[in-house]
Amino acid sequence: MRPGPPGPVCEIAPRARTALPGFGWIVLQRDGRRPLAIEGRVVLTADNACAGFAWRSEIVIYETAAGLLAVSLCHAGTAEQGPPWRDAFLSDDPAALRAALLAHDPVAAIAPCRDDDLAGGARAAQRFAAIWRGLLGALFGLRVPGMAAA
Amino acid sequence: MNAIDPALARAAEGGLLIRLRRDGAPPLRFAGRKLAAQDGACAQAGLWHEIGFYAGRGGDWALGITLWRASPRGRAAVRCHAWRFDTLETAVVAVETHDAAGDVCPGIAAPELPLDDAAATPLTLALRAAGLERVRRDVARRYRIGAGALLAALAWQGK
Numbered sequence: 246m247r248p249g250p251p252g253p254v255c256e257i258a259p260r261a262r263t264a265l266p267g268f269g270w271i272v273l274q275r276d277g278r279r280p281l282a283i284e285g286r287v288v289l290t291a292d293n294a295c296a297g298f299a300w301r302s303e304i305v306i307y308e309t310a311a312g313l314l315a316v317s318l319c320h321a322g323t324a325e326q327g328p329p330w331r332d333a334f335l336s337d338d339p340a341a342l343r344a345a346l347l348a349h350d351p352v353a354a355i356a357p358c359r360d361d362d363l364a365g366g367a368r369a370a371q372r373f374a375a376i377w378r379g380l381l382g383a384l385f386g387l388r389v390p391g392m393a394a395a
Numbered sequence: 396m397n398a399i400d401p402a403l404a405r406a407a408e409g410g411l412l413i414r415l416r417r418d419g420a421p422p423l424r425f426a427g428r429k430l431a432a433q434d435g436a437c438a439q440a441g442l443w444h445e446i447g448f449y450a451g452r453g454g455d456w457a458l459g460i461t462l463w464r465a466s467p468r469g470r471a472a473v474r475c476h477a478w479r480f481d482t483l484e485t486a487v488v489a490v491e492t493h494d495a496a497g498d499v500c501p502g503i504a505a506p507e508l509p510l511d512d513a514a515a516t517p518l519t520l521a522l523r524a525a526g527l528e529r530v531r532r533d534v535a536r537r538y539r540i541g542a543g544a545l546l547a548a549l550a551w552q553g554k
Binding site: 251252253254255272274275276277278279280282324325326327328329330331332354356357 | 435437438439440483484487491533536537538539540541542543544546547549550551552553
């Protein structure tokens with residue numbers, strides 16, 4: 246969190262008329278774009294890190310002082326696979342936010358082109374997709390099609 | 396890419412003489428300092444972008460983007476770009492809109508397209524083109540990660 250409004254590089258989310266206590270400036274990194282700056286606070290953080298599996302995702306949901314919701318996503322593997330993939334978006338509608346998360350394909354976000362390790366790569370991708378669906382199921386309390394019973 | 400020629404470098408008002416390599420043009424030289432950089436090198440990348448964002452002493456901005464490939468001596472440049480900008484906004488837009496996939500050259504750490512080879516079958520060409528497209532997509536994907544991280548680092552600096 247930063248004490249004052251961030252500089253001109255950020256895209257600044259719609260602001261509230263007055264500053265509210267408990268809400269501070271947060272800069273959210275985005276994929277290939279300038280970051281999103283929100284005057285917000287964390288609502289929840291969820292991740293699906295599994296012991297023994299390098300790939301993991303993290304979802305953080307924020308509410309802004311203007312009454313919007315912001316989500317930041319992060320997918321990370323080992324250091325050899327490169328820096329984490331990060332993106333963030335704003336929404337005024339929780340249903341739209343849920344739909345966007347359900348439609349997000351984490352394997353497409355992180356899929357490398359080198360398939361000299363195809364067998365391991367395909368299995369790892371399947372497992373990564375499965376634990377992502379598990380993360381969404383835990384967040385939204387629904388049974389996502391394709392998920393085996395725990 | 397951020398080669399600071401020791402013979403020419405001088406510290407003045409906290410800045411240095413920066414020299415950015417460019418394809419097909421003399422290096423871009425200016426007095427300034429590096430604000431943020433991202434190097435996409437990692438064990439699994441055969442091609443990666445390095446991005447450097449600079450503030451010029453005259454209140455302008457500069458951007459250097461280089462596509463590197465692995466070589467026996469560590470790395471070798473495939474494409475080098477460098478530009479100066481009068482405003483921060485145009486520099487940021489340049490980072491966001493750079494055509495990273497377009498930096499990939501067929502045959503340089505990427506599949507070659509045997510367009511002049513009469514013996515190449517349509518299947519061969521199609522497979523090579525698909526392989527090249529996958530390399531381009533991966534390079535673009537890695538570039539976007541680095542660009543997002545660089546712009547976030549600039550934002551954290553209060554720029």
